[in-house]
Amino acid sequence: MTLQTNIAPVNLLALVVAAMALSLAATARAQPRQVLVPSGSFHSVMPEVEGEPIRVASFYLDVTAVTNEQYEVFTAKHEQWQRGEVPAVFASSDYLKHWAASGPDYEVIGKNRPVTHVSWFAANAYCQSVGGRLPTLNEWEYSAQLMDFDSQSSVSQFAARLMSWYSSVDTKNSAAVGSTGIENRLGVKDQFGLIMEWVQDFKPPVADDLSLDCGTVGRMQQWGNAYSYAASIRYITRMSYSPTTATATMGFRCAYNMEQEPETATIAQ
Amino acid sequence: MKTVHYLLIVAGMLMAMNVSTVTAQQQQKTEFEIDGMTFGMPEAEVFTEDYDGPPVVGEYLTMLPNLKPLDYEGNKHHEVRIDIIVQEIEVADGVRYRAWTFGGSVPGPVLHVKEGDRITFTMKNRSGEMVQINEPMSQLRINSQDGMGPSSIEPEGMEGTNTDWSKASPYLKQLRQNNYQKNKAEIMPMPHSMDFHSGTVAKDDKWRTIGPGETIKFDWVANYPGTYIYHCGTPSVLMHTSMGQHGVVVVSPKEGYPTDELVDREYVIVQSEYYLKKGADGLFQYDFEAAQNRNPSHVVFNGHQTILHDQPLKANAGERVRFHFSNNGPSGTSSFHVIGGIFDRVWMEGHPYNEMRGMQTVLLGASSSATIDMIVPEEGKYILIDHEFADAEKGATGTLKAGPHK
Amino acid sequence: MKTVSFILLMFCLATSLAAQHHHEITDALNAGEISAEHSLYHLDAEWTDHRGETYALSDFSGEPVIVVMFYGNCTQVCPMLIQDTRRLYSMVDEANRPSVTVLAITFDTENDTPDVLRKYAEQEQLNIPGWHFMTSEAASVRSLAMMLGVQYSKKSDGHFAHSNLVTVFDSQGRVAKRVEGLNQPMAEAAREIRSIIKTGIRQ
Numbered sequence: 001m002t003l004q005t006n007i008a009p010v011n012l013l014a015l016v017v018a019a020m021a022l023s024l025a026a027t028a029r030a031q032p033r034q035v036l037v038p039s040g041s042f043h044s045v046m047p048e049v050e051g052e053p054i055r056v057a058s059f060y061l062d063v064t065a066v067t068n069e070q071y072e073v074f075t076a077k078h079e080q081w082q083r084g085e086v087p088a089v090f091a092s093s094d095y096l097k098h099w100a101a102s103g104p105d106y107e108v109i110g111k112n113r114p115v116t117h118v119s120w121f122a123a124n125a126y127c128q129s130v131g132g133r134l135p136t137l138n139e140w141e142y143s144a145q146l147m148d149f150d151s152q153s154s155v156s157q158f159a160a161r162l163m164s165w166y167s168s169v170d171t172k173n174s175a176a177v178g179s180t181g182i183e184n185r186l187g188v189k190d191q192f193g194l195i196m197e198w199v200q201d202f203k204p205p206v207a208d209d210l211s212l213d214c215g216t217v218g219r220m221q222q223w224g225n226a227y228s229y230a231a232s233i234r235y236i237t238r239m240s241y242s243p244t245t246a247t248a249t250m251g252f253r254c255a256y257n258m259e260q261e262p263e264t265a266t267i268a269q
Numbered sequence: 270m271k272t273v274h275y276l277l278i279v280a281g282m283l284m285a286m287n288v289s290t291v292t293a294q295q296q297q298k299t300e301f302e303i304d305g306m307t308f309g310m311p312e313a314e315v316f317t318e319d320y321d322g323p324p325v326v327g328e329y330l331t332m333l334p335n336l337k338p339l340d341y342e343g344n345k346h347h348e349v350r351i352d353i354i355v356q357e358i359e360v361a362d363g364v365r366y367r368a369w370t371f372g373g374s375v376p377g378p379v380l381h382v383k384e385g386d387r388i389t390f391t392m393k394n395r396s397g398e399m400v401q402i403n404e405p406m407s408q409l410r411i412n413s414q415d416g417m418g419p420s421s422i423e424p425e426g427m428e429g430t431n432t433d434w435s436k437a438s439p440y441l442k443q444l445r446q447n448n449y450q451k452n453k454a455e456i457m458p459m460p461h462s463m464d465f466h467s468g469t470v471a472k473d474d475k476w477r478t479i480g481p482g483e484t485i486k487f488d489w490v491a492n493y494p495g496t497y498i499y500h501c502g503t504p505s506v507l508m509h510t511s512m513g514q515h516g517v518v519v520v521s522p523k524e525g526y527p528t529d530e531l532v533d534r535e536y537v538i539v540q541s542e543y544y545l546k547k548g549a550d551g552l553f554q555y556d557f558e559a560a561q562n563r564n565p566s567h568v569v570f571n572g573h574q575t576i577l578h579d580q581p582l583k584a585n586a587g588e589r590v591r592f593h594f595s596n597n598g599p600s601g602t603s604s605f606h607v608i609g610g611i612f613d614r615v616w617m618e619g620h621p622y623n624e625m626r627g628m629q630t631v632l633l634g635a636s637s638s639a640t641i642d643m644i645v646p647e648e649g650k651y652i653l654i655d656h657e658f659a660d661a662e663k664g665a666t667g668t669l670k671a672g673p674h675k
Numbered sequence: 676m677k678t679v680s681f682i683l684l685m686f687c688l689a690t691s692l693a694a695q696h697h698h699e700i701t702d703a704l705n706a707g708e709i710s711a712e713h714s715l716y717h718l719d720a721e722w723t724d725h726r727g728e729t730y731a732l733s734d735f736s737g738e739p740v741i742v743v744m745f746y747g748n749c750t751q752v753c754p755m756l757i758q759d760t761r762r763l764y765s766m767v768d769e770a771n772r773p774s775v776t777v778l779a780i781t782f783d784t785e786n787d788t789p790d791v792l793r794k795y796a797e798q799e800q801l802n803i804p805g806w807h808f809m810t811s812e813a814a815s816v817r818s819l820a821m822m823l824g825v826q827y828s829k830k831s832d833g834h835f836a837h838s839n840l841v842t843v844f845d846s847q848g849r850v851a852k853r854v855e856g857l858n859q860p861m862a863e864a865a866r867e868i869r870s871i872i873k874t875g876i877r878q
Contacts, residue, residue, distance in 0.1 A: 055831050080719070089713035089822065092317060092482045094397060121818060128814035136828075160558065167512060167555035168367055168548055171456050200817060201828050229505075229557065236504045240460030241480045243821045247397040247458035 034060045034262045035186045042142050045231045046204065056142040060262055061135060062253035064177035064189050065114035065197060066126060068104050074126050081122055091119035094246040112176040114195050114251040120243035123198040127254035131262065134200040135255035137238075141231075144191040146184040155227055162230035165193050166237070171248035196238060198252040203239050306469075306492035307387070313475050313487035320393055320484065323437035324352035324400055325372040329381045332374065332443035333571040334536040334582060336593065337381050339521055347382060350391045353501075353514070354400040355457045357552070358450035360543055361567055361574035361664065366553040367455045368513035369501070371463070373402045374450055375572040376539045376597060377499070377516030378440040382467075384494040384523040390463070390487055397458035397481035402441060403448050449576050460503055465489060466636060467497035467518040478503045494522035495619030496537075496593045496638035510599040511544050511560050513572075517595045517638070522621045528614060528642055533588035538577075540605070540633075540655060540665055541597040543567040563600045568660040570653065570667045577653065577667025586647045586674035591640065593619065598635030604656040606630040607643060607669065614642040630656050648673045713822060715742075716848035720815030722780075724807035725792035732778075732819075732848070739851070739871040740776045740844040744816075744825050746783035746835055747795045755857050756839050757799055763841060763854075764805075766865035767872075774872050777806045782820070782827050782835050784813045824853075843867050851877030 037060070041053040075082045075096075083096040097117045098109050118126075120134075127133050135143070149155045180193040191197070241250065256262050299309040327349040329337045351372045358368045358375060371377030371392075382388060444452070458481040464472065468489030475487040500506070501514035517539055542565035545553040559566065570577045584590045596603035606629060615631055617623035619640040631639045645651070648671050655665035716733040723729050743760045745753040760777060767775050779801075781787035787795075792808035801808075810816070820827060827837035843852040843864050852867040867877060 087714075087717045088317075089717050093319065094482055120821065124814050124818055124821075128812060133814050134817075163557045164548060164554050167508060167557070168552065169457060170367075170550070171458070201826075203826060204828060229561075233505055233508065237460055240478045240503065242483065245480045245482060247481045248456055249397075249458045 032063055032187070034062055034256060035188060037061050037139070037143050037146075037186060037188070040142065040146075042145055044138065044141055045228050045235055054138050054142070056138055058258055059135070059139055060132075060256035060258070060260075061139070061143055061188055062132075062255070063187060065195060065251045065253045066123075067112050067177055068099075068106065068109055068115045069111040071115035071118070071126065072104055074129055078125070078129060081125060086119075086122070088244070090121035090244065092242075092244045092246050095119060095122065097246070098248070110174075110176060112178075113174050114177050114190075116171070116174070116195055116248050116251045117246045118198075118251065119246045120198050120202065120241075122246075123252035124200070126252070130254060131260055132254035132256040134198055134252060137199040137201050137204050139255055140191070140197065140199045143184055143186070143188050146186060146188075148185055159227040159230045162192055162227075163233070166230065166233050169249060174248075195251040196234070196249050198250060199238070202241065202243075204235075305385075307490040308469060308492075310470050310475065310488045310490070313477060313485055315477065315479055315483055315485050317482060318393065318484050320352075321398075323441055324350070324354050324395065324402060325378050325438045325440045326350035326391075326436045327380065327438045330372075330378040330438035330440040331381070331537075332440050332447070333376060333379055334538060334577075335439075335443060336379060336519060336535050336537050337439060339381060339383055341383075344383060344385045344387070347380075347386060347388045348391075349380060349388055350393075351377060351380075351463075351516075352393045352395050352400070353461045354395050354398075354402070355455040356400075356402070356450075357453040357455045358513075358572075360450065360545070360569065360572060364545065364553050364567070364574075365451075366543075366545055366555075367457055369396065369457065369459065369461070369509060370513050371499070371501075371516055372440060373400070373452055374444060375513035375515075376541060377514075378438065379516065379537050380499075380518040381521070382491045382518065383521050384491055386491045386520075388468075388489055388491065390465070390489065391484060392463050392479075392486075393484040394461050394479045394481050396461065397456060399454040399456055401454045402444060403452040403454075447580070449573055449580070461501050461509065461514065462503045463499060464502035465497065465499045465518060467491055467493070467495075467499070467520055469493075472502065476502045491518070491520040494520045494621065495616075496520070496595050496640060497619075498595055498597050498636045498638070500597070500599075500636075507560050507599055508555060508557065510597075511542070512555055515539075515541060515597045515599075517593070517597070519593050520619070522619075524621065526614075526616060526621050526640065526642075527624075528589065531589045532591045532642065534582075534584055535591045535593065536582050537593045537595075538570050538653065538667070539572070539595050539597050540568065540570055540603045540660075541572065542599065542601050543569065560600070565601065565660075565663060568601065568655065568663040568665040570665060574664035581650075581668035581670040582653075583670055583672070584645045585672040586645050588645050588671075589613070589642055590645060590669070591642050593638070593640055594631070594633070595638035596633040596635060600635055601660060602635065602657065603633045603660070603665070604630045605633065605639070605641075606654050606656040608652040608654060609646065609649070610643045610651055612641050613644050616640040645669070645671045647671065713850070714848035715740075715819075715822060715844055718815070718818055718822065720811050720818070722778075722807075722809045722811045722815075723789050724809045725789055725796045725802070726807075727789050730807070730809070735776045735778070736848055737846050737875075738774045738776060739846065739868045740778060740848070741868075742778045742780065742819075742823065742842045742844065744780050744782060744820060744823065744827070744837065744840070746781050746837075747787045747791055748783065748834065752839065752857065754799065756841070757801070759854070759857060759859065759861070760841055761799075761801065763843075763861040763864050763868075766861055767868055771869070771872050773805065775805055775868060779806070779808045780816065780819060781808070781810050782816060782829075782837060784810055784816055843871075845871045845877040846875040849877065 039058040041055045043053050083099055086095050094117055124134055178189045180190045182193050183189040299311055301309050331337045354373055356368055356370050356373050357365055359365050368375050460478045460480050462476050462478040464476045469492050470489055479485050497518045499516050501509040503509050544556045544560035545566045546556040548554040567574050594605055612628040615625045615628045617639050651669040653667040654661050716736050718732055721729050745756055787810050796802040796808045823842055825838045825840050827835050829835055839857050841854040845851045852864045854864050
């Protein structure tokens with residue numbers, strides 16, 4: 001059963017066909033770092049026109065969030081993004097706070113854990129440096145909801161798990177990327193349960209009005225289902241940040257346009 | 270409205286360059302009086318600051334059930350700081366969770382002001398940093414009169430650092446002396462905001478949501494007397510308040526209550542609900558389904574299921590005890606009663622004009638309060654209770670222990 | 676008031692989308708808040724103008740700069756926004772105008788090539804010294820917008836919903852004046868520019 005409560009499987013068939021065709025054409029790589037997310041459409045928790053779900057064009061997306069190790073490669077190449085070098089205009093004083101002044105101490109923070117304490121500007125610059133970009137909010141959310149569930153009750157269970165993550169995340173004991181066991185049907189991992197992620201337009205249109213109102217959560221509910229409740233918490237939290245915010249819960253992954261197919265990309269296995 | 274808003278932001282930018290003049294101009298421009306009350310506060314400021322000092326600053330901030338007496342004539346301009354910090358706390362025997370707090374406890378500190386006072390309020394969202402507030406007393410140097418004045422409670426090892434602990438509030442000292450929620454510093458970065466029900470302002474300005482690391486500063490005037498809840502207004506409000514972000518402000522009426530001279534003791538009691546379930550790591554966590562279905566795991570007085578039994582309120586027979594009672598919800602009602610007592614006077618919402626007499630039970634909706642006088646009949650034990658027994662059996666009870674008549 | 680305007684905005688968005696044609700005016704986004712102490716010149720991206728020349732933003736430091744963000748296919752709002760900018764520029768004394776730089780930066784990095792921008796400048800009769808219609812990599816444009824507090828998002832019909840904002844920067848690249856909305860009075864912004872020309876910094 002697909003997640004019908006929140007997501008209209010508008011292009012589901014087309015998507016599956018496309019994915020199958022592409023997977024036949026692709027050479028199998030053991031550990032793809034990016035996957036193709038084929039075009040489609042979905043319903044978000046944001047207000048929209050009835051009968052007009054949000055359309056998303058095909059793009060490539062990193063399978064996991066950017067790790068401490070990957071980010072260190074970036075800061076080594078781009079000194080202006082090293083801790084202590086970044087002007088306040090691009091990141092708050094918490095930027096890379098968990099790294100030692102001389103660089104990351106992997107004993108403490110782990111090579112394969114997602115990099116956090118990075119501002120939106122830093123995330124944007126990182127993705128630009130690897131030939132990509134931050135995913136748009138709609139791309140990220142579209143990929144996030146491409147999940148299969150057995151039943152409505154498993155949707156609810158999953159939503160409850162998300163809610164408990166949003167209300168009790170333990171940032172001191174973060175886990176490695178790929179470790180949550182949560183992945184979408186294309187193999188994109190940990191969009192939930194590990195960190196929150198920057199997106200290109202994290203303050204979407206009407207964010208000013210939406211994020212400030214007590215009734216917002218209620219307005220975002222669709223058919224009163226638990227999944228959209230968790231989603232609304234995510235939307236509101238994300239849009240309440242400033243682009244210089246660098247906290248223990250915010251990391252990111254990159255996206256790539258179709259014409260910029262990353263060398264390490266493959267489509268769903 | 271939007272245009273005005275942005276003009277004010279530009280004014281705010283100019284203010285960064287020439288603070289005094291612009292502020293004065295703004296106040297002239299925006300403030301006005303109606304019936305002796307002041308409205309039209311200047312635009313809130315949102316900024317980042319390198320502040321790592323005490324999370325609660327202000328002489329008139331105390332820990333429940335204490336209320337700092339107002340020792341000044343006329344009105345006062347208060348400088349108050351209540352930072353948002355994350356603390357792992359105990360809310361019932363064996364029940365601990367990572368709480369989102371104002372100042373470190375649930376509920377947050379009690380602010381006491383007088384009708385007509387002006388409050389300049391500063392709040393930093395420190396949800397992304399570890400803020401220790403629970404050093405044992407032996408490690409602290411404490412200099413204060415009767416524990417109610419501003420105290421120097423610089424933690425050991427902090428001497429000579431830039432952190433100025435001299436401005437810490439009585440609240441922090443009381444919390445350390447009696448740390449019944451057994452605080453442990455924690456981190457959980459989230460956007461938050463502050464909504465004082467005692468303030469009359471535009472919420473899209475003063476009650477703005479700020480991200481971790483940001484600070485907001487704004488003024489409000491206590492135009493109406495009474496006991497008022499404050500809480501985080503960032504959606505989901507249900508989640509943020511259930512996670513612990515609420516407290517009360519007691520605004521004493523300018524002319525007082527008719528029985529002020531007769532009152533022997535004053536206590537502040539806040540009722541609230543927790544919606545918790547046990548998580549995998551043994552800590553409890555927010556149960557959003559229970560919250561949505563109004564099915565609390567605990568209904569408590571002063572943030573802990575048994576605190577008012579473990580530490581009963583004290584009085585003597587024949588004394589007049591005043592309760593400032595607030596039901597902070599987030600979603601339940603309270604039918605406050607004292608077993609063995611009748612409320613002599615009740616001022617609904619704490620306004621002296623709303624006087625009722627001889628009440629057995631005071632019914633309060635979420636975010637409603639009453640100021641209550643009760644004469645203690647005789648030596649013995651009096652149970653404070655939410656007479657909605659489902660709530661009482663989830664914890665909403667406490668003890669008033671009365672000594673002999675003097 | 677806020678709620679009403681929000682509802683109106685949603686209604687406008689809804690109707691414009693439903694009709695599948697573009698009502699740019701109703702799609703205007705509010706500008707976000709920014710800090711006044713941030714210098715634009717920290718952004719080290721490379722920009723290409725309608726003459727095919729490349730710049731770093733810091734090349735324009737030392738003198739007042741007016742920045743406006745737009746896109747070429749925008750036929751209703753953006754010409755007004757550009758004309759607002761021209762109006763501000765014209766309010767500077769002719770003698771001082773050579774000290775003023777105007778940067779009109781496109782959101783539409785896919786379509787607005789330097790060549791397209793040149794045609795746009797000519798059509799608007801603004802292919803004049805001191806004016807640069809510029810493009811860059813999409814991520815750099817997004818960064819600049821984030822610094823300015825300009826919100827924009829591409830819609831499925833290829834048009835952009837965006838804030839209407841004219842920003843004046845002082846010689847150090849700090850925000851001196853923001854004018855939000857269309858057809859706004861520009862006198863204060865012009866005064867600010869004159870002051871920057873005199874003293875280098877904002878008032």
